[in-house]
């Protein structure tokens with residue numbers, strides 16, 4: 001099976017110092033046209049601190065679904081994820097594959113999505129911060145303990161790496177082919 005070539009990391013590099021512009025409820029419905037607004041379970045958009053976000057992610061109050069919106073080439077892209085909490089009782093370190101935050105115990109969850117166009121036959125998944133709060137993690141804005149394995153790289157590199165990871169995940173889910 002052919003592996004799609006990912007060009008988008010370069011396209012995002014120049015924009016990596018920008019933060020998310022506030023997203024309106026109208027845009028939210030446009031990004032997820034198949035869902036009714038009340039089914040999305042999004043937080044109150046007026047209370048979101050957009051200035052510290054690289055992507056907008058939230059967990060549906062029911063707990064088993066997550067949503068991520070990422071601006072890409074001036075267009076908002078969304079992905080719906082299933083969340084499976086880490087049920088293992090063992091205490092060991094877990095790293096978020098998007099922001100590289102390392103947790104001593106449970107802090108990540110398995111997020112998966114069906115590959116678009118595969119009729120549900122193919123699913124991809126990643127271990128990601130379980131509240132989809134990577135942007136707060138890389139800025140040390142979370143009230144939880146900081147990462148177990150601190151890095152010395154600059155914040156702008158962490159932002160670029162995070163955006164690249166989310167973009168690559170969307171590519172693997174077959175959601176971005178029209179941007180190439």
Ligand SMILES: [Zn+2]
Pocket residue numbers: 096097098099100101128129133134137
């Ligand atoms: Zn993360």
